[in-house]
Every structure is written in structure tokens, then in C-alpha cells.
Amino acid sequence: MSDPGTNPEDDRTGAVPDTDETTIRPQWRTDLVLIAKIVGATYLGFAVLGLLTGVGINETVGFLRRVTFFAAVYALVALALNLHWGYTGLFNIGVAGFMAVGVYTMAIMTASPEGSPAGLGLPIPIGIIGGMIAAALVGFIAALPALRVRADYFAIVTLGLSEIIRLALLSGSLRSFEIGGTEYGTGGGRGIRYTPVDSVIPWLLDRPGISAIGELLFTIGRAVGVQPSVIQGGLYTGVLIGFVILFYAFLTRIAYSPFGRILKAIREDELATRSLGKNTDRVKITVFMVGCALMGLAGILWMGSRSLVSPDSFMPIVTFYIFVALIVGGAGSNTGSVVGGFAFAAFLWEGPRFIRAIVRANLRVRSPQTIYDAFVALGSGDPLPLFGYFIGTLDEIRFIFVGVVLVLLMIWKPDGLLGHRKEIAAATDLSRRPTAADGGTPPGHSGSGTPPGRPGDDNHPEQSKGGETDA
């Protein structure tokens, strides 16, 4: 349990399965502090690094803003995926497809009726709710096979479904069709234009009462030399962070409800859960629909700062980004999902770009056209072109990095960087053999006839155990 390198906090929460503490609400305060510490340390690290290496304050702030935005987006989707995979064990690798359904429904509902392809011109909140409902309905269709097939088959079913959705959106035959004299449709490969969700920020800032705060922010911004558009972008990121908190609270509420215990029980042993009289089929369908609705919402918020959505944003690879984020933090824990989303955005997603910014600020490197030219230069004693080539192909290197991290995590830390945090369904951890210290039969005393798992040692009566739990 005490892996070197894990945080003392999670050792404390993770290593006490011998008492009933695991059933008590997790110390969300400790978790909040943990998240704050990680985020704060990362920001400080990048800021210091940026200033020391001469990247410049403007670029560093822009970088941190992008990190925050993507961290919030990945945390949102990772939280939703955690409900499917972490809690219920539904191995869904069609996340991109469900996000696409949410975003496209929202786009068609809110796009202007005069546009091409035309939309319904509905207000944004209705579009968002419509997108969530559509994603949930597609989730309902996808959940039906989950009742019948094995986990790896279900993975392929969901991946196939997400590809069907993407190819259908890309298809020319759905690009536009006429209903009542107006051209509706998905826009095919060109995508569809709609009202961006972040237009609620200027709208909010125009309201009486709030407008004063907006003016104040803009004045402060002008004083330090930050554009109003940057402030508006920052405010939208703030809205996303608000949603992360809402998702977190909602999913933690689910996880510790009786419903949540059924989810964890399904993950651990579906047959046993069914034997206890739980309707696992209905629970699985419900939880899948809820998760898909959340994915749809997360997709809408992710695309919120754009006014155009096209099928290329929903390649299957997007699903795997979310998986990496979830696995980095550790599946089965909401805190892990948030930390994983942040770590993915900061180090794997935006981190390499920051390195490029650092290099560009300090070195005048030119990227040669091919790696061959770079090696030729290296052969003649000049390593700079090869370095420049690597900086130029940093996007590819980033993918190699993501792949390697995924493999290493699966080999060394399948529970995620935070260590074992998976919440179990039972009141006590049944997979752990009782030891003498727990008040159980010590190993080797098997001849005493006490069934394993029952406290049988006189020196450690039940009461003392109960006392520990209250502490």
C-alpha cells in the first residue's frame, strides 16, 4: 500500500481499508486541498520556468489560461467517463461520438434560421438541454448491447457506434435536406455554424448589476495591459471550472448514494448484485444515459468558444485522450478524474508547446525539411538542426509521449498516479485477508476453525475496532 512516491494524503485514505472508514464520505476537504496543491504547484512551476527562460509574461499567462481551459474540459469528460468505467465498469470507448451528438444537436437547435445549413434559432439554454437529451437517447441505444456483451465486445460496439455517428455527420447525403422550404442538415465536412455558448459572457456583462463588475474587470485589465477579449475568455474558463465543481459534487453524490453502491457492486460482481435482487439492467441503462448526457454537455462546453463545429473534432483519438486523463488520475475516483484531467492538459497536452515556446524564445533554430537533412547536419558536427527538427515535430512527439505514458501506466501504475483510490462497494474490503492487527485470524491460525474474515482474537475485541472508526 505504501508505494514510494505517493502522496501522504492518499496513503492515509487508501491504506485504511481495515476499518469502516471507506464507507464514510471521503475527506473531500483533503481532496480539495490535494487538487489545489497540485494545480498551484504546477502553475507556479510553469510561471517561474517561463519567467526564468524569458518566455514573457504575456505568453506565459496565455499558456496558463489554455492549460486551465483544457484541464477543465478534460476533467469534465473524465468525470463523466469515470461514472461509466470507474464506477460501473462499462468500458465505453465511444466518448467522442456522444460528445458529437450533444454538440451537433445543440448547434442545429441554436443556429440561425437564415444560415446555411439553417438551424432552429432557439436560445442557447434550450439548445444545451436538447443536446444533453439527444446524447442521453443515443446513450440509451448504445446501452442496450451493454446488457448482453462482454466488456471488450462492448468497447468495440461503442467505438463502432462513435464512428458511425462521425461518418454520418461527415456524409454528403446528410449535408442538407429540405423541410418546408428551408435547408437543414449537418453541413457535412464543412460543419455547421451556430451561436457560440461563450456569448453568454458578454450578455451577462450587459445585465444591470453585473455590468459594473465587468467594467471594473476591464478597467483593471486595461491597467495591466490585458485585452478585454482575454478577460472574457478567462471568464468563460471560470464558467467551465464552475461546471467541474458541479459535476464533481453531482457524481460524488451519486457515488455515495444507494444507487452508487449498486454501480460499484455491478463493477465488482454483477451476478452477485443480481442475486441480491437488484435490477442491474435498469441501473446500467440509467447510469449510461446519465454519463452520456454529461458527455454531451462537456462537449458543448468544450466547443463553447467556437462558432463552427465539424466532424473532424470527434475523431476516435479524442476518446483516448479522455482515457489517458482518467487513467493518469486513477479510474474509480472523482478526485482522480479531476487531477488526471489537469495533469493531462498541463503536462501531456500543453506542456510540449510550452517547451517549444521556451526554445523559440532563447534559440534561433530552424527546422530542416526532413529528418535526413537533420542527420546529415549532425554528421557534420552540428546538432542544432536535429534539435530544430524535434521542436518542429513536437506535435508528433507529443503523441508518442502520450502513448508511452499510457503503456507505462498500465505496466507500473494501473491504479493511477494517486495510487489506489477506487471506492469499493462493500462496507469492508473483502479482498483483503484479515490480519492479527485487524482483530482477524492471523495467517497460520487456520486450524482454529474461525471462518476467515471474522474477528476471532480475544485480544482485539470488536469494541476497540469500533472506537478506531469513530476517531
Added chain:
Amino acid sequence: MMDGSNVREKIADLTVQELFGGVLLLGIVLLILDLVRLVAVGELPIGRLWAYIWNGLVDSLYIGLAAIGLSMTYSILRFANFSHGDLLTTGAFSGWTVAYLIGGIGVADLSSRLLLRADGGAQPGMMEMEVLSAPLAIVAGLVVAAVVTILVALAIDRLVYRQLRDAGGIPLLIASVGVALALRYLIALFYTTETRGVVASAPQWETPGVVPVDTVNLHEATLVIAALSLIVGVHLLLQYTKLGKSMRAMSDNKDLALITGIPTERVIFATWVIGSGLAGVAGYLIILDRGQITINLGWFLLLLIFAAVILGGIGSIYGALAGSLVIGLTINLSLVWIPSDLNETAAFMLMILVLIFRPDGLFTGVKTA
């Protein structure tokens, strides 16, 4: 009276799977009838129908080559290998690099040949990169594609999958996604992400009058001959060697195979050699047929290969081949009814329905081999 109740009983006895099989069969019969009608009415020229069927057969052969390997790793190592598609990409790039190195001596720069035209040089037409003018280069490329892919797959097995032998299907699946990403972009790091043509236009062979087509595309013919001979080779290997028998035993029942003393690691080694060798060849031959090379080649084909394996029933080599035939014909014959940018959705839809209603594949009852 008796008959009626009998029928009702029979319907009640039908499982969902049998019912689904019946509905699917009915659908296929209806589609074939409609096909006959379209041809009879003259809406579908017979030449176009023949082209669809021929393209379907060609597609099914390279999907089949890849599907054999995927099916073998799925049944013997017990996980869905998402990096299998990128083994095709590995074979394509390594094989064509060697073909260029040999075929372009004295014609184009080393740098353009070594990186497969990453800098835009070495025009395939100028180098006469086709099967009649550069047969030696193309055959050498084929061999190297197989060898390099096998070495890469064995290295990956040693580095990644061996560490996770007992980890279960899902952790291995996730690790294979990581392998797929790393492998694909490692290739991209050298060869860039540009899509480019690497094969000169295929020579045509004027056929004598007996066959229903005027000309045969020799690159397609090469693909068909190479693929068919490899498939026959695998068949002989599995049926008539001790190794083949051990492999079949292991995919049928791993524990029983272990008890009988079959050397697991040696069988796994052979699985990788055969599976990845065929995948590398498949990737190489696809490029010969299509002419264009891209790092996403295998990744985009992966789901179709999975569909073929699932249709045939995971673990069965012959099932995988039959599934490939179904998928190849589906994506081409479906063009009769639906637009070309939706033909893959037809195949995926078929795959999902089979997974849900007949998870053991379309040809259940045919024992694994």
C-alpha cells in the same frame, strides 16, 4: 390444428440469436432479389456489378490477411489488439522504403528514397515504381515488410505485452492503444504526416476474350496472388504442423493446453510471427493497390478488420477469412443502395448487430481451426 400449435411452440423455442440469424438471412435474400431486379431492369449495368464484386474480393483479401493476425492474438493472448492496424502501417512504410532504395538506385536522391518522398522528390512515375518495371524491388519490399513488422511486433511484445501477460483483457487493450499511438507517431516523426503517392500507375494486362473483363490491373492481380498463396500457406501450417496444432489447442482452451505441456511462450512467439508478418504484407499490398501512403492507413482500417474478425467468430482463422469476405463485399456492394461515404457505416452496423445478437460470430457451429 396440431400443426398450428407445433409452429407456435417452435417460434416460442427460438432464441433471440436464431431469430436474428433468420432476420439477417431474410434481409440478405431480399437484397439479392433487389440486386437481380436492378440488373434485370437495367438500372445497374452488369459491368458495374462485376466491378463492385471484384473490388469486394480484393478488399476482402487484404482485410483477411490482417484479420488472421488479429484473430490469432485475440484468441491466444486474449485481448483486442488495437495496435494491430499500426502493424500494417509499419509494414507499408518499411517495405516501400526498401522498394524505393532498391528500385531508385541511380534515379533519385538517397534522402527522398530513404524517407519515401517526405521531401517531395523521387517521383514514382519517374522511377517506374510498378510491378513490371521494378519486380525485384517490389518483391524485396514485400519480404522486408514482413520481416520488419515481425521484428517490431516481437519487440513490442517483449517490452509491453509480456509484462502484462496475466493482467486481463482490458488493461492489455488500453496498453495496446498506447502502443498504437506511439508506433504511429514514431513513424510520423521520420516520414511526416503527409499523404503521398508512392506507386506508379498500374500496368494493365489485355485479357483474352473469354473473361468478362477487358483488362486486368496487374497490381491488383499481384495482391490477389500474394494474399491467396499466404492464406494457403497459413492453412497448411495450422493443419499439418505440430506448431499449428498447439496454436489451435491454445486458442480453443488455454488451461487444457497448458496442462498438456504445450510451451506457451513459444506458441505466443509463433503467433506474433505469423500474425504480424501477415499484417505487414497486407499493409504493403494495400499501398501497391491504392498507390497512396499515409500514417493513418492501418488505424483507419482497424475497425473494418475487427468487424471481419467478429463476424467470423473470434479465434477462428477460417471464420476471420469468411468474415473478411462478408465485410469486403458489404462495403462494395452496399454502394448499389447507399452513397460511398456511408459504405463503412454499413459494415460497422453489421458488426454491432452481430456482436449483440451472435457474439460467437455468424458461423457458429463451425469449430475453430
